[in-house]
Each structure stands twice: as structure tokens, then as C-alpha cells.
Amino acid sequence: MIRVRDVLISAALLLLGRRRPSIPVEEDPGDPRAELVVAGLLGLTTCAAIGFIVAYALDPSTQLLGLSLGLAFIFLAAALVVTAHRLVVNEELEDDYPPEEHTAEQEEVVQLVEEPGERLTRRRLLKLGVLGAGGTLGLALATPVLSLGHFLDTKAYLVTPWRRGRRLVDENGRPWRASDIEERTFYTAFPEGGDNEEIAAPVVLVRLKPGDLRLPATLRGYDAGGIVAYSKICTHAGCAISLYRTPLFDRADPTPALVCPCHYSTFDPASGGTVTFGPAGRALPMLPIEVDARGHLRAKGNFDGPVGPSWWGVRIWRPER
Amino acid sequence: MIRKTVRWLDQRSGTAPFLRKSLRYLFPDHWSFLLGEIALYAFVVLVATGIYLTLFFVDSSSQTVYRGPYAPLHGQRMSEAYESVVNISTTVKAGLLIRQTHHWAADVFAGAIILHLFRVFFTGAYRKPRELTYIIGITILALTLFEAYIGYSMVDDLLSGMGLAIGWSVGMAIPFVGANLMSVLFEGAFPGGQSLWPRMYIVHVFILPVLIGTLLVAHLTLVALRHHTQFKGKRETERRIVGMPAWPAQVPRSVALAFATVGVLFLLGGLVQINPIWLWGPYHTYLSTNGAQPDWYLGWLIGALRMVPSFDITIDGYTLVPNPFWGGIAFPTLVIGFVYLWPWLERRINGDDAFHNVLDRPRDAPLRTALGVGAATTVGVTLLAGSADRADDLFGLSYNGQLWFYRVAFFVLPVLFGVIAYRLCNALVAGERVEADRKRAEEEARATR
Amino acid sequence: MPRRLILLAAFVLVATAASNGKQLYGRYCAKCHDTLNAPSLHGVGAQAADFYLRSGYMPLPHLGVQPRRARVTFTNAEIESLVGYVASLGQGPAIPSPQPQSGSLSAGMQLFADHCAGCHQIMAEGGYVTGAVPPALGDDTATQIAEAVRIGPYVMPRFSQHAISNGQLNSIIRYIEYTRHPDDRGGWSIGHIGPVPEGLVTWFIALLALVCVTLLLARRHHA
Numbered sequence: 001m002i003r004v005r006d007v008l009i010s011a012a013l014l015l016l017g018r019r020r021p022s023i024p025v026e027e028d029p030g031d032p033r034a035e036l037v038v039a040g041l042l043g044l045t046t047c048a049a050i051g052f053i054v055a056y057a058l059d060p061s062t063q064l065l066g067l068s069l070g071l072a073f074i075f076l077a078a079a080l081v082v083t084a085h086r087l088v089v090n091e092e093l094e095d096d097y098p099p100e101e102h103t104a105e106q107e108e109v110v111q112l113v114e115e116p117g118e119r120l121t122r123r124r125l126l127k128l129g130v131l132g133a134g135g136t137l138g139l140a141l142a143t144p145v146l147s148l149g150h151f152l153d154t155k156a157y158l159v160t161p162w163r164r165g166r167r168l169v170d171e172n173g174r175p176w177r178a179s180d181i182e183e184r185t186f187y188t189a190f191p192e193g194g195d196n197e198e199i200a201a202p203v204v205l206v207r208l209k210p211g212d213l214r215l216p217a218t219l220r221g222y223d224a225g226g227i228v229a230y231s232k233i234c235t236h237a238g239c240a241i242s243l244y245r246t247p248l249f250d251r252a253d254p255t256p257a258l259v260c261p262c263h264y265s266t267f268d269p270a271s272g273g274t275v276t277f278g279p280a281g282r283a284l285p286m287l288p289i290e291v292d293a294r295g296h297l298r299a300k301g302n303f304d305g306p307v308g309p310s311w312w313g314v315r316i317w318r319p320e321r
Numbered sequence: 322m323i324r325k326t327v328r329w330l331d332q333r334s335g336t337a338p339f340l341r342k343s344l345r346y347l348f349p350d351h352w353s354f355l356l357g358e359i360a361l362y363a364f365v366v367l368v369a370t371g372i373y374l375t376l377f378f379v380d381s382s383s384q385t386v387y388r389g390p391y392a393p394l395h396g397q398r399m400s401e402a403y404e405s406v407v408n409i410s411t412t413v414k415a416g417l418l419i420r421q422t423h424h425w426a427a428d429v430f431a432g433a434i435i436l437h438l439f440r441v442f443f444t445g446a447y448r449k450p451r452e453l454t455y456i457i458g459i460t461i462l463a464l465t466l467f468e469a470y471i472g473y474s475m476v477d478d479l480l481s482g483m484g485l486a487i488g489w490s491v492g493m494a495i496p497f498v499g500a501n502l503m504s505v506l507f508e509g510a511f512p513g514g515q516s517l518w519p520r521m522y523i524v525h526v527f528i529l530p531v532l533i534g535t536l537l538v539a540h541l542t543l544v545a546l547r548h549h550t551q552f553k554g555k556r557e558t559e560r561r562i563v564g565m566p567a568w569p570a571q572v573p574r575s576v577a578l579a580f581a582t583v584g585v586l587f588l589l590g591g592l593v594q595i596n597p598i599w600l601w602g603p604y605h606t607y608l609s610t611n612g613a614q615p616d617w618y619l620g621w622l623i624g625a626l627r628m629v630p631s632f633d634i635t636i637d638g639y640t641l642v643p644n645p646f647w648g649g650i651a652f653p654t655l656v657i658g659f660v661y662l663w664p665w666l667e668r669r670i671n672g673d674d675a676f677h678n679v680l681d682r683p684r685d686a687p688l689r690t691a692l693g694v695g696a697a698t699t700v701g702v703t704l705l706a707g708s709a710d711r712a713d714d715l716f717g718l719s720y721n722g723q724l725w726f727y728r729v730a731f732f733v734l735p736v737l738f739g740v741i742a743y744r745l746c747n748a749l750v751a752g753e754r755v756e757a758d759r760k761r762a763e764e765e766a767r768a769t770r
Numbered sequence: 771m772p773r774r775l776i777l778l779a780a781f782v783l784v785a786t787a788a789s790n791g792k793q794l795y796g797r798y799c800a801k802c803h804d805t806l807n808a809p810s811l812h813g814v815g816a817q818a819a820d821f822y823l824r825s826g827y828m829p830l831p832h833l834g835v836q837p838r839r840a841r842v843t844f845t846n847a848e849i850e851s852l853v854g855y856v857a858s859l860g861q862g863p864a865i866p867s868p869q870p871q872s873g874s875l876s877a878g879m880q881l882f883a884d885h886c887a888g889c890h891q892i893m894a895e896g897g898y899v900t901g902a903v904p905p906a907l908g909d910d911t912a913t914q915i916a917e918a919v920r921i922g923p924y925v926m927p928r929f930s931q932h933a934i935s936n937g938q939l940n941s942i943i944r945y946i947e948y949t950r951h952p953d954d955r956g957g958w959s960i961g962h963i964g965p966v967p968e969g970l971v972t973w974f975i976a977l978l979a980l981v982c983v984t985l986l987l988a989r990r991h992h993a
Contacts, residue, residue, distance in 0.1 A: 066418050091570075149509060185933055236490065248921075262613060264710070309645065312497055352984040359980050479892055574987045600953070611904065717903075721900075
């Protein structure tokens with residue numbers, strides 16, 4: 001134990017940079033006690049290893065398995081630590097570092113490589129040829145990589161399942177009625193008959209008091225009597241906006257907000273999904289909706305902007321109507 | 322027995338001289354030279370446990386309905402990939418032990434590489450003639466971050482799905498080509514085409530591990546060809562190396578460390594729960610959870626993403642630089658770029674083009690130490706910023722307040738800590754000089770008495 | 771005759787309780803709730819009073835802060851009379867009596883992931899939302915969870931029986947109760963909050979232990 005302590009203390013000193021000069025040690029060639037300790041540790045390793053097999057056969061709880069296998073290795077490591085310190089000769093030797101360089105051989109290599117080329121007369125032309133052939137062949141070999149996906153077709157990012165007249169349904173395909181949507185809570189809606197996993201599919205629905213809505217002119221008429229629908233995918237890094245902050249007592253509590261839990265981008269549902277906090281660079285895309293004759297919510301068109309995180313074309317194009 | 326084997330081998334390969342030399346390879350004796358070995362052994366554990374896991378993993382995002390024994394997931398829709406990892410964790414005997422050991426090994430692998438990098442950086446071990454060894458090492462670290470990220474993204478649990486969405490968004494944010502590049506990699510928009518899972522799988526279990534393994538071999542070969550560096554001593558010089566021979570002194574030490582690493586990883590794998598994906602539940606595009614963080618070695622990137630204020634750089638409707646580019650691409654590129662280029666930057670600064678086998682102590686190179694401390698502080702600040710929401714939840718520190726603190730600290734603390742480190746180095750060297758002078762004076766006094 | 775007596779006794783009891791409640795209300799609640807500084811309690815029912823008083827959310831230390839779980843300042847009898855008084859102020863919902871054991875664990879987990887995990891974290895360990903702190907749900911009773919879902923305290927959404935039925939609510943509560951003692955088959959759970967504690971274990975247990983092993987293996991300092 002004292003030995004271990006000494007090691008740790010002197011190592012700590014070493015950490016601080018106070019290095020001691022090395023003292024070669026004359027170790028006793030034999031150390032029967034240490035040999036016994038090593039044999040004991042090897043025995044423990046055996047026991048633990050057998051323990052693992054027995055545990056696997058009888059009660060394969062992860063804890064027993066990990067404990068037995070882990071300890072087997074730790075005992076083995078301990079046996080080797082004792083071996084290293086007590087059973088083998090620990091003399092320090094000296095040797096030369098390898099030579100920094102082999103100047104003669106370097107010269108020979110250069111000559112051997114350059115010699116055949118000296119016979120050539122049109123070296124620049126050949127160099128150009130090799131460059132051209134190599135470059136184009138490389139390009140040719142890389143071309144099939146384009147089959148992995150459509151490199152040029154970024155318009156695919158603008159395709160959404162939303163069309164005029166498509167009903168908004170819940171996770172199980174039941175259509176949302178306008179009367180289902182209550183104030184101070186949020187709902188997730190999907191396009192009827194669509195694929196819920198698609199990034200442009202999920203929208204979050206909330207109902208605000210019509211008087212509280214402050215939609216900009218371009219988004220006028222996007223709401224259905226105070227019900228607003230936004231893409232559920234954050235415009236910063238693509239996570240789902242599953243936090244709705246909605247004040248119980250709106251005179252004192254924080255204002256309504258849709259929040260993304262990844263980097264806490266915060267959007268104002270009353271003003272068209274504008275960013276009020278966090279890193280997102282643009283507003284949440286808004287889906288225009290209306291109530292049909294049977295009271296169901298339907299899309300009135302497509303989002304006012306591309307769904308999901310920003311990219312170079314995100315402000316140039318709009319999703320197709 | 323041994324004679325027979327050696328003879329057999331030598332006759333067939335002619336390697337007896339090489340073997341003799343290897344057994345007498347000298348290892349300088351210092352604990353910090355073993356940090357890289359921890360990483361090596363963690364890598365071996367990763368490969369071994371990883372191969373076992375491939376025997377059960379299903380690389381498919383096809384949706385299925387869970388009918389296994391774990392009650393809270395009964396009847397839930399999930400991808401076949403996620404279902405297979407739930408099965409590894411619940412029904413495969415010893416499957417969870419191997420899975421958890423694999424995950425702990427990844428965390429430890431990245432950590433050991435970084436500890437090793439600190440030792441190499443602050444002692445100047447990367448200097449001529451070891452720059453190549455160094456940049457191979459940094460490349461291994463960079464590839465490891467990708468490898469580990471894909472590893473936990475493939476599972477398709479709630480956390481990993483959110484991580485994959487963020488990774489996709491960061492890629493989309495690369496100016497001019499990001500959207501095109503991601504369209505190719507993901508086979509369309511997130512959550513990707515049918516090929517995405519097989520692609521991630523082959524990259525995670527074959528392409529990157531083979532690359533990392535090959536670079537590891539190159540790294541170790543170069544270390545051996547140029548020999549270890551050593552700290553300055555009475556006998557240790559630029560031309561003479563002092564150390565213990567591989568056989569019999571160093572081999573038991575290295576093997577002991579290997580077994581200790583494996584042992585610690587299995588103990589953690591059995592006793593400490595890591596990434597309990599059956600508790601997180603399956604990922605769907607429209608789901609998310611609070612407090613989602615990446616594994617620690619990517620925590621600095623989520624911190625950086627959160628610290629950037631709200632803006633996209635646009636020119637007349639053309640989005641030049643989307644927001645996640647700064648935290649997700651620009652910042653890590655700068656950090657890793659600095660680490661890559663540092664040996665050449667330093668040579669520019671001090672004009673030192675000599676061969677170095679003897680290491681500096683951190684205090685011997687105050688500028689390097691100061692810059693290293695500064696860079697580490699920058700990354701450290703963003704790493705802490707990445708867990709600001711947890712600090713708000715646990716300790717009641719205002720998230721917004723913390724964010725502003727970290728934004729200021731990002732610029733101030735690296736400079737401050739750098740200057741402190743610089744001063745400290747100089748003070749330590751000055752203190753040593755005084756001590757040496759005093760000793761010499763005492764000895765002279767004793768001699769004259 | 772005895773029936774009348776009992777009725778009379780009950781009436782007297784309720785009346786005294788209410789009057790006692792009225793006094794308590796006047797002393798502790800009226801200052802804010804009878805002015806425009808806090809919501810009026812007319813029509814909130816026994817449900818809200820029971821939730822806010824038994825969770826220690828009320829009384830608030832001062833206006834304008836998020837109500838948080840705190841030591842309950844009233845005795846059980848005082849709470850009962852206060853609840854009775856608030857309920858008597860207007861027609862409002864009664865205290866719910868959820869039956870979590872009749873709920874389904876997997877349905878609860880899905881409902882929780884859809885409605886709750888964004889703020890409260892998938893293992894109900896709590897989290898952060900801009901400007902507020904959604905609490906961990908480790909200490910809430912089944913009744914309190916049901917009350918909170920129906921009330922929507924502070925900035926939490928409010929879910930009516932139309933949005934989340936009583937049956938679904940039972941499932942959600944059953945899942946929340948499960949998250950307190952979940953299937954930690956992997957060993958020590960380190961908090962069910964994911965990678966942050968995992969990183970701490972990596973550095974301060976695994977790497978620290980292995981660095982100590984390298985110190986043990988180095989030779990020169992104990993010569």
C-alpha cells in the first residue's frame with residue numbers, strides 16, 4: 001500500500017514537472033512472495049472467468065456478466081503489474097536514435113527515378129498528356145457517385161404533401177375538426193393519406209384569440225378563425241417543435257411561443273411564426289387553412305416558405321402551390 | 322518450443338533480425354507515454370464488440386410494430402433498426418453487456434485520444450521529424466468523431482433521430498453546395514431514402530473503421546521508425562535514447578494496461594447504464610424530447626450551435642450562409658485546422674527547423690503552452706454552453722444569462738487563461754533559475770569552507 | 771329525524787369550514803387574487819385550489835415568478851377549508867380521481883412522447899423552455915398530475931377531456947409512475963438524462979482510473 005502511495009505521490013510531483021534523475025535499480029532476481037501474489041491473481045482471474053460462464057448459463061443479468069468479465073481482466077492486469085515491477089528485470093538501457101537522414105541513399109533514389117526520364121525529348125507534352133488522361137479518368141471513375149442522389153435537383157426540398165383541399169388529420173388518420181382545437185394547447189396534424197415521417201408532413205396547430213393575431217399582410221387569411229398551422233420542423237436544425245409555451249394568466253406570464261428543444265429557437269405563433277429567441281434565422285413556414293362545410297380543417301394551399309433548415313435556395317423559391 | 326517457433330518463422334519470413342531488434346526497442350519511462358496506448362486498446366475493444374453487434378443489427382429504416390417482451394414499447398411503430406437494438410438490449414443474452422461496453426469504449430477512445438493529444442501538443446512531441454505521425458493522429462481523431470456520430474445515429478431512437486436531423490441541417494448549411502451534398506448523401510431530403518441506413522451501416526462498420534485502423538498502423542509504424550521522444554535527463558540527449566527494452570520490461574506493462582482498459586470497459590458496460598434506448602423510445606420526424614444532447618465529444622458543437630445569435634447571411638434573397646454553418650462547420654473547422662497546422666505555424670513563428678527527440682516541458686515553451694491553453698479553453702467554453710439547459714434545470718441558473726456569459730467568455734476566457742499560462746510558465750522558469758543559483762552558491766560556499 | 775340532524779350537522783360543518791376558509795383566503799390569497807395582479811379564482815373549482823396548495827405552488831413568494839414545488843405552508847385541515855371555500859366561489863371542476871393502474875403503459879409512453887416529452891423530457895426528468903422551467907415529475911401524485919394536465923399551470927398547455935380523455939390520462943400517469951422506477955437493466959442509471967452524465971463518468975471514472983494505472987506502471991519514481 002505504501003508502495004502504491006509512493007508511486008502516486010512521486011507521479012504527482014512529476015506532473016508538476018519536478019523530474020527526478022533516473023537511478024538504475026538493482027533488483028533481486030528472485031522474489032518468491034511476488035510470484036505467489038501473481039499466482040493468486042491468476043487464480044482469481046480463472047475464478048472470475050468461470051464465474052462469467054456460470055452467470056451466462058444461470059442468470060444472465062448484465063451486472064453479473066459485466067462484473068465477472070471486468071474483474072477477470074482487472075485481476076489479469078494486476079498480475080501483470082506485479083510481474084512488471086517485481087518479477088522481471090527493469091534495467092534501463094541506452095541506444096542511439098536512428099540517423100536523422102540518409103543523404104547518400106536520398107541522392108541515389110533521386111537519380112534512379114530521374115534517369116529514365118532524361119532520354120525523353122517532349123517532356124512537357126507527355127506531362128500534359130499524363131495530367132489530362134489521369135484527371136479525366138479520375139473524373140470518369142467518380143461519376144457513378146452521382147447515382148447516390150440527385151446532386152442538382154434541390155427543388156426536391158420544396159416538395160410537400162400539402163395541397164389545396166387536403167384535410168388535416170391526427171396521427172391515426174382521424175380528421176381534425178375546427179371545434180376540436182381549443183385555446184391554450186397544441187395539436188399535431190398530418191396530411192390525410194400521407195406519410196407521417198416525411199419532413200414536410202407534420203404541422204402544429206394552435207388556437208389563439210382572433211384579437212391576439214398579428215399576422216403580417218402577406219399571411220392574412222392563413223388562419224381559420226384564430227386557428228393557425230405551422231410546420232412542426234424547426235427552421236434552424238430540423239428538430240420537431242414539441243414545446244408550446246402558453247400563459248395561464250396572460251397579464252403576467254410569458255407570451256405564447258412555439259419552442260424547439262434542440263437549441264431553443266423560439267417562434268411567435270401570433271405574428272406568423274417569427275423568431276423571438278434562439279439561433280433560427282427565419283420564421284416557421286405557415287400553412288394556410290380553412291374550415292370546410294362539415295367543420296373539418298383543410299389546407300388552403302401550400303406553406304408560405306420552404307420547410308426545414310435553411311440552405312442556399314431557401315429564400316429564392318417557394319413550395320409549389 | 323520457443324526456439325522451434327523462432328526458427329520456423331525465421332526460415333519462412335527472414336524476420337529474426339527484426340524480432341531481435343523489436344525485443345530491444347527502448348521505451349522511455351514516463352506515464353504520459355502510455356495515454357495513446359489506452360486509445361489503442363479501446364479501439365481493439367470497439368472492433369471486437371462492434372463485430373458482435375453487427376451479427377444482430379438490422380440496417381433498415383422500414384417501419385414495423387414492436388411485439389417483443391418490453392412492455393412500454395408494445396404496439397409502438399418503429400424502424401427495424403431501432404427494434405433490432407431493443408432486441409440486442411433485452412432478449413440477446415449478454416447483448417446489452419456488449420452494447421454498453423461498445424458505447425463506453427467509444428467515449429473512452431475519444432477521451433484517450435484527446436489526453437494523448439494534450440501530451441503531444443504541450444511537450445512539443447510533434448516537432449520534426451514527427452509531423453507526419455502527428456497529422457495522422459489528428460486525422461484519426463477527426464474520423465473518430467464522424468464514426469462515433471454515425472454509430473449512435475444508426476440506432477434510430479428518439480435522441481439519435483434528433484441528432485441525425487441536426488447533422489443533416491448542419492450539412493445543408495454549407496454555403497453553395499450544402500443542399501446538393503446532403504441530397505446525395507441522404508438520397509433526398511431528411512429523413513432520407515431507403516438507402517440511407519445501409520449507407521450509414523457500411524460507413525460505420527467498414528469504411529471508417531478500416532480507415533482508422535490503417536491510419537493507426539501507419540501512426541504506430543512511424544512512431545517505431547523514429548523512436549519515442551523522451552524527457553531531458555542526465556543521460557537522455559537528442560542522440561541517445563534511454564529506456565526499458567520491450568522485452569522483458571515493457572511488454573508486461575503494456576499488456577497490463579491493455580487488460581486494465583478492457584476490464585474497466587467491461588465493468589462500466591455491466592454496471593453503469595449508457596444510452597438506454599429502450600427508455601428513449603423510437604424516433605419519428607414529428608417527435609422530440611427536452612434535454613437532448615449529443616455524446617460528450619460532440620457536446621462542444623451543440624454549445625456552439627446554441628451560442629450563435631439568430632441570423633442567416635443573405636444577399637438579395639440568396640442565402641449565402643445559413644445559421645448552423647457557424648457553430649456546426651466553421652468553428653470545428655477552425656479548431657481542427659489550427660491543431661493540424663500548428664507544427665508549421667510554430668516553425669513560422671520561431672524558425673526552429675531542427676530535429677527534436679528531447680521533449681519540452683510546457684514551461685519551456687510559454688507561447689505554445691499559452692496558445693494551447695487558449696484553444697482548449699475555447700472548446701471547453703462551448704462544451705459547457707452545450708449543457709446550459711441542464712444547468713438551468715438542475716441548478717436554477719438562467720439559460721439566457723448563461724448564454725450571454727458563455728458568449729462573452731468565448732472571447733475573453735481563452736485570452737485570459739492564455740496570458741495566465743504564459744506568465745505562469747515564465748515564473749516557473751525564473752523560479753528554477755533562482756533555485757539553481759542558490760544551490761550553486763551553497764556548493765561554492767561549502768567548497769571554500 | 772336523524773337524517774335531518776345529520777344534514778344539519780353536515781351543513782354546519784361545511785359552513786364553518788367555508789367561513790374558516792374565507793378567513794384564510796382573506797389572509798393569504800385575496801391580496802393578489804382579488805385584484806388584477808393574479809387570476810380570479812371564481813369558477814376554477816376545487817381542482818385548482820387542491821393542486822396549487824398541495825404542491826406548495828401557492829402562496830407565491832412574490833408576484834411575477836414561476837410557481838414551483840415548495841414546502842406546503844398549510845395544514846391538511848386548512849387546505850381542506852381553503853379548497854372548500856374556493857370551490858364555493860363558483861361552478862368549477864372537482865378534484866379528479868385518476869386510476870393509473872387501469873391505464874396502458876405503452877399507450878401512456880406514446881401519449882407522453884406526443885404531448886409532454888418536449889418540455890418534461892421523455893423520462894419526466896424536467897427540462898427547459900424559453901423563459902420557464904418545466905419541472906421534473908418525480909414528486910407529483912397521480913391526482914396532481916391529472917390536475918396539472920387539466921389546469922395547465924403557468925405556461926403549460928391545458929388539455930381538456932376532449933384533447934386527452936380520462937382513460938388516456940390514466941395511461942399517461944401510469945407511464946410517469948413507471949419513469950420513477952424504470953427498467954434499468956443496464957445498471958446504475960446515472961439520472962436518465964442522457965449523454966451529459968455519461969461524459970462525466972467517461973472522464974472522472976474511466977479515464978481517471980486508467981491514468982492512475984499508467985502512473986502505477988511508470989517505474990522511475992519509486993526507485
